[in-house]
Amino acid sequence: MSEATQPRRAIESGVPDPFPQMHPVMKENYGKWKWHERPRPGVLHHVAHTGAEIWTVRAGTQRQMDIHTIRKLCDIADNLADGHVRFTVRSNCEFMVDDESKVAPLIEKLESEGFPVGGTGNSVKMISHTQGWLHCDIPGTDASGVVKSLMDEIYEDFKKEEMPNRVQITTSCCQINCGGQGDIAINVQYTKPPKINHDLVANVCERPAVVARCPVAAIRPALVDGKPSLEVDEKKCICCGACYPPCPPMQINSDESTKLAIWVGGKHSNARSKPTFHKLVAAGIPNNPPRWPEAAAIVKKILYAYKEDGRPWERMNEWIERIGWPRFFELTDLAFTRHHIDDWRGARRSLNASAQLHF
């Protein structure tokens, strides 16, 4: 190996051109598609104005992939598809073929190699997730493990299209919520103020920046044992963890106080209703590796209540809007508490100011 004395200068090439990577039928019919159908769960069939057709087989993956898994996907694409794949934002691998006869052998091979085919239409999608203990510097829980354990339990719902509409589940390993909005979101919820290591604050943290980061102005500079540090007004603290990333000595996590919360009704699409944020429905759930059974039980309870009671095309938020929150809490056996009532700014807009009630 030759050692350069001067580091190589980067080629600032930016976002790569996808056309050399794209399946030829997609490239030739770019912007010319006419309609599509789903012949079976996990398969899309698109027809272009030119008459061209393409079939897509969507397979679930573990997202965090070893090179052997990626090479296996490549072998399948080379041998049974046409040598091209694309990934969805939810980490599914899509194989495109130009002939319907290639679909069945492709599905058979993918499933025999352990890649479930599904995730289309009104299925439960692959859970979108974050980094967790595997790679994040501020995680309250793991991400890949939560997803793996939950996808094992709702595996059949990924492979079938039997929900009222699509279900997008997300997980996040701290309250920053990198996992984003979901029909069901499983997110870390801290329950105690940070524990401060006053020996380290002055050297590690830019104190004014940490003070400024707090959403409720609960942090102030202080001298502790003669050392410049920070202190938290624990009566004001909302335990959000925002101070922890800029100041790791303000440890927000602990094996006991870091809990999970479940939120429902987040939606990115504009179809029918406008995009909505997910809403808190359950908290205080133990952070219980390796399979998080308590969180999984609540997710399944919500999921199957929706499956049972939702009407075709209703997303989670639309189902709840129709049946009302009293019925939601009844059908899911979840407790309704004072913590469900928002008190953040703009909160009054979330209160019922009408005589329209559900009984």
Added chain:
Amino acid sequence: MTKKKHDTPLLDELESGPWPSFVSGLKRLADDDGKPYADMMKDLLGQLEHSYETRLGYWKGGTVSVFGYGGGVIPRFSEVAKDYPASKEFHTLRVMPPAGMHYSTDLLRKMCDIWEEHGSGLIALHGQSGDIMFQGATTENVQKAFDALNAPEIGLDMGGAGPALRTSISCVGHARCEHSCFDEVRAHRSILNEFLGEMHRPALPYKFKFKFSGCANDCSNAIHRSDFAVIGTWRDDMNVDQEEVKAYVGRNGRKQVIDEIIAMCPTRALSLNDDDTLDVDNKSCVRCMHCINAMTKALSPGEDRGITILMGGKRSLKIGDQMGTVIVPFMKLDTDEDWEKLTELAETVIDFFAENALEHERVGETIDRIGLANFLDAVGVEVDPNMINHPRTSSYVRTDDWDDQARKWFDRKAAKEAAEAAE
């Protein structure tokens, strides 16, 4: 001597069950004795098991970058390196995928070969911000891995991290979707590649994200998850193939069509005629996509296509969640001039953000702090009723220049009518 693997009884439980197991993948890498990453992955599994036992994370950040760039590497140093020395440095390279996440197997194989030589063998496809995440390089190997990935024959470049322009996501769009109303690849590449300096040399107040979705289904989650969301739409009447509508009604029945399509239109813009054709009140339609999603063969977007731009979406820190707000209700993307206008608007907004946002403030928070009307003045966009759900309900506003403001509206209207008459 071959390094021993740590016992991982908790992680082992994640090898059972039908969903593909990331733990089995990590173990395959740890078992690759003789490969440069095998020992690193043995200790990585050990540290992860330790996290599962203690319910705590053990990574801390730091400063690692490649020559000439200030961002794109997520440094990770282990806090328990004493027990897991081979994975004491486990940095991630965020690398931008081809727009739309298309890959030939040739490119994927080359990525694997590079990461086999310089990294851990672990690649996430993809991270939440849309990057290929090459996870697990030593500090020394970060530059080597980047040099290989960035070589002209591979053609990959670093993505964004920190207070900078971030890697973008565009939906599959024009490549394989009939709903797509603009050229997502061109938008994605022309904007991002115009501002690479803001990505690779972080100097913004905080992160800034663009996302691109070809229609209002917003498969790239742009409205909530980006500062600058570009959503495809159309202005004229939607396309209706009445013969296909009749065929759909014939297949599915009137009740299903009325319950699941007509009655679910959010603005009551649809009606099923007695002869099973569809009556569309296009002036009331808000382009939500529901009926088009349901009747893919009969209905499609109109011909006068373009984009809507929303700005300011973000998650809670620190003022609470924000969806993006409509800033440009409609913009054409036909001519080169149209495309230049889009890039110019992006530049204006980035410049305004760079100069006026507070430290660690997203542009949505800036808009919240200064008010939408002031933001519009700053970026040179005129007010439009499509930007609001409803006009103000509070009377606490000073209106002594009302006539001047109203005159602007009527002048713009007259100018628009004159321009349309001239066409």
